[in-house]
Amino acid sequence: MPELPEVEVIKRELQPAVKDKTFSAPRLIFPGSVRAPSPAEFVNLLQGYRVIDLQRKGKYLVFYLNRGILLVHLRMTGQLFFVGNRQVRPDYPYLRVVLPFTDHSSLCFCDKRKLGGIWLSLSKQDLPDGFINLGPDIYRQVDRQRFARMLKNRGRAMIKPLLLNQRFISGLGNIYTDESLFSCLIHPRRQVGTLSPDEIDSLYRAICELLNKGIDCGGASIRDYRNAGNQPGSFQYFLKVYGRGNKPCYRCGTPVARIVVGGRGTYFCPQCQKE
CATH class of the missing domain: 1.10.8.50 (Helicase, Ruva Protein; domain 3)
Structure with a gap:
């Protein structure tokens, strides 16, 4: 399972690549990777939202949007790749979700064992318990x-x-x-x-x-x-x-x-x- 350093590396790499980009319509190859809201609601809601910032909390990637939060947790075998300004290959190994931006770049969520998850939350009440109940981040919050x-x-x-x-x-x-x-x-x-x-x-x-x-x-x-x-x-x-x-x-x-x-x-x- 990716731990704090692995998620931190991904965050640092993605942060400049996705900041201020606007999502277009997501493509769900495996709808079960979207944990909340429903897959149909997720597709309708996410498009048009802009990434304000990207941070990490524990092992979660936290995309702060102009409205709400997009969470990604990789669990055991999840991977999150950035594909710049080119078409995502249909044979991408274990591709589960494509999150395209309006400039034709994309985030690709791959997950061999289908244990990872993506959440779109418009309020704190919609956040998963695992995120809400996280203890202080050992790297940033504990001296x-x-x-x-x-x-x-x-x-x-x-x-x-x-x-x-x-x-x-x-x-x-x-x-x-x-x-x-x-x-x-x-x-x-x-x-x-x-x-x-x-x-x-x-x-x-x-x-x-x-x-x-x-x-x-x-x-x-x-x-x-x-x-x-x-x-x-x-x-x-x-x-x-x-x-x-x-x-x-x-x-x-x-x-x-x-x-x-x-x-x-x-x-x-x-x-x-x-x-």
């Missing part, structure tokens, strides 16, 4: 002191499931959580209340450093992720534990283990990250 205070209030929780809880903090997923915990030698099942102030500080710094590294690398293209220009990122070449089950730890040589924590596959070094 070191706030991070420490937030963890202090959740002392009984396990650290990895807490960091993945989008209502607690938004933006992190499996990749960057596993890598951050390995970086500061914290076991993913560690109870938050047992973390020392130095460990909390180290964890915050690791998260920030890895998110920035992921953005600088254009994201991690482990499976389906591509940027807005349909190009892969390179952060996957810098992963220390994620996806490296049974391979030697870069620190100590112990085979990297894979366990399930909070229902999520989790990679860690059992020697370096002792429970």
Whole structure:
């Protein structure tokens, strides 16, 4: 699943490309990708709306329109490409929705597993619960002191499931959580209340450093992720534990283990990250 860095990369690439452009009639190849309103209403409503700005909140792309908001969430396999001033190929892999602009450029939403979604909201009441209930964005809204205070209030929780809880903090997923915990030698099942102030500080710094590294690398293209220009990122070449089950730890040589924590596959070094 694209996480904060991947969505941030797409946002930065698309922002100058779509700002001040006006949508023409959408083309729905798979109407189920439109979560709200109904597909027919979506087609009728969107055309004529102008993009004022594009931002990111958690893992959502947020298009601010001259009236309302267009949300895109890529989920597991979603991709959002910009096609400039040329016809969209009908054989675009897993093409689900085409959002053309009046200047003949387009946004193409592709999604192999059909889990992603698009919402058009004319008021706050129309926004999806997953968006409304997002916690503060770890990259833009949480400094070191706030991070420490937030963890202090959740002392009984396990650290990895807490960091993945989008209502607690938004933006992190499996990749960057596993890598951050390995970086500061914290076991993913560690109870938050047992973390020392130095460990909390180290964890915050690791998260920030890895998110920035992921953005600088254009994201991690482990499976389906591509940027807005349909190009892969390179952060996957810098992963220390994620996806490296049974391979030697870069620190100590112990085979990297894979366990399930909070229902999520989790990679860690059992020697370096002792429970």
